[in-house]
Amino acid sequence: MQLTIERLGHQGDGIGQGPIYAAQTLPGEVVEGDIVDGRMSKPRILTPSEDRVKAPCRHYSVCGGCSLQHASDDFVSNWKRDVVVTALKHQGIFAKITAVHTSPPQSRRRAVFHGKRTKNGAHLGLFGRASDILHDIPSCKLMSASIMSGFETLRSLVVLGATRRGHMTLTVTEVAGGLDVSVENGKDLDLKFRSELASFVPNSGLIRLVWQGEVIAQNGLPYQLFGSAKVVPPAGAFLQATSHGEAVLVDAMRRAVGDAKSVVDLFAGCGTFSLPLAQTARVHAVEDVREMMEALEAGWREALGLKQVTTETRDLFRRPLLPDELAKFEAVVIDPPRAGAAAQIAELAKSEIGVIGFVSCNPVTFARDARVLLDAGFVLDWLEVVDQFRWSSHVEVAARFARMS
Numbered sequence: 001m002q003l004t005i006e007r008l009g010h011q012g013d014g015i016g017q018g019p020i021y022a023a024q025t026l027p028g029e030v031v032e033g034d035i036v037d038g039r040m041s042k043p044r045i046l047t048p049s050e051d052r053v054k055a056p057c058r059h060y061s062v063c064g065g066c067s068l069q070h071a072s073d074d075f076v077s078n079w080k081r082d083v084v085v086t087a088l089k090h091q092g093i094f095a096k097i098t099a100v101h102t103s104p105p106q107s108r109r110r111a112v113f114h115g116k117r118t119k120n121g122a123h124l125g126l127f128g129r130a131s132d133i134l135h136d137i138p139s140c141k142l143m144s145a146s147i148m149s150g151f152e153t154l155r156s157l158v159v160l161g162a163t164r165r166g167h168m169t170l171t172v173t174e175v176a177g178g179l180d181v182s183v184e185n186g187k188d189l190d191l192k193f194r195s196e197l198a199s200f201v202p203n204s205g206l207i208r209l210v211w212q213g214e215v216i217a218q219n220g221l222p223y224q225l226f227g228s229a230k231v232v233p234p235a236g237a238f239l240q241a242t243s244h245g246e247a248v249l250v251d252a253m254r255r256a257v258g259d260a261k262s263v264v265d266l267f268a269g270c271g272t273f274s275l276p277l278a279q280t281a282r283v284h285a286v287e288d289v290r291e292m293m294e295a296l297e298a299g300w301r302e303a304l305g306l307k308q309v310t311t312e313t314r315d316l317f318r319r320p321l322l323p324d325e326l327a328k329f330e331a332v333v334i335d336p337p338r339a340g341a342a343a344q345i346a347e348l349a350k351s352e353i354g355v356i357g358f359v360s361c362n363p364v365t366f367a368r369d370a371r372v373l374l375d376a377g378f379v380l381d382w383l384e385v386v387d388q389f390r391w392s393s394h395v396e397v398a399a400r401f402a403r404m405s
């Protein structure tokens with residue numbers, strides 16, 4: 001069967017009339033293949049798009065980690081721009097995107113790999129697209145050089161610690177001097193295995209190894225630098241996907257809050273924004289994971305020259321900051337999870353807050369929340385796309401809202 005691709009869906013798959021989905025295709029392309037359950041699984045490209053490029057990574061045809069390597073960088077950034085513009089249009093918002101910042105290849109600093117023992121060693125990598133087949137990806141072009149230089153060490157860890165039953169999960173984060181690795185679904189810890197793991201770490205390049213929540217060995221301080229503060233996040237904690245993306249977002253939030261002397265950072269994580277902003281403003285950080293708040297506070301205590309930073313562990317979905325609490329601050333930074341921040345945005349709308357720096361990894365919930373702010377008298381000053389999810393269909397935005405004076 002032949003199909004003309006009309007548009008890309010949210011996952012980056014091409015969509016033709018039906019709808020019929022065809023992965024790794026582009027709008028305007030004519031493709032051919034068998035269709036099962038509304039999906040052309042192996043499309044042959046009969047008429048390629050001018051935006052088609054040769055995928056840079058040799059694992060791309062099978063690996064599920066990337067979905068847009070077959071498209072030019074210009075195509076991807078325009079498509080991501082359109083995703084945001086369309087989500088806003090659905091809310092009746094007509095906004096101009098003033099910049100698209102794309103992280104370079106080999107810059108992802110956090111990976112969730114899966115591993116499985118084989119007769120002679122182990123498979124390590126990512127699952128295929130919509131499949132549970134694990135693909136080895138030793139030449140991955142997405143993950144940072146530091147993660148990939150530790151790839152064979154991580155494979156040895158799978159040989160040592162995977163069971164024959166299922167897949168072991170390794171959350172790997174680039175930290176100063178090496179890798180921070182947190183393993184789930186590996187062998188159970190007993191005395192013998194614990195000591196095998198502990199002796200694995202010293203010459204491995206791993207800075208910390210955490211096994212099923214227990215720190216096994218630490219070979220230095222697994223810290224991130226947020227501004228001038230060294231923070232040791234809990235194992236597997238949220239971190240912006242690339243250093244480049246983080247730098248762009250921090251710069252955006254600096255521009256958003258301007259010279260505000262007091263800032264509240266909502267959904268603060270381990271302090272990605274709080275600590276750099278504390279160079280010029282008093283900051284109150286709020287987040288619902290206590291260990292992240294503790295890590296942020298410990299980092300602040302050790303850092304020199306920062307203004308006061310206070311922390312509060314609080315569920316902002318159930319107990320958003322109320323207008324009288326918000327009245328203590330000149331500006332807000334908010335960076336919620338994909339679900340957005342409906343409850344907190346409703347309180348911000350009622351408050352006297354003048355400036356909001358907004359970071360979001362979901363254009364749909366961002367547009368919903370933006371509608372509430374605009375209805376409450378804010379204007380959208382600027383909006384930028386921060387593509388730290390290169391070659392994937394994920395889109396992140398940074399924006400500034402201010403009250404009309």
Ligand SMILES: C[S@@+](CC[C@H](N)C(=O)[O-])C[C@H]1O[C@@H](n2cnc3c(N)ncnc32)[C@H](O)[C@@H]1O
Nearest residue numbers: 238267268269272287288315316317335336337
């Ligand atoms: C997108 S991350 C941003 C973290 C931080 N701003 C950063 O850049 O590193 C969202 C954060 O919201 C936190 N979070 C999720 N649900 C929450 C809730 N109901 N209340 C407060 N924080 C929540 C998560 O733990 C996570 O740290």
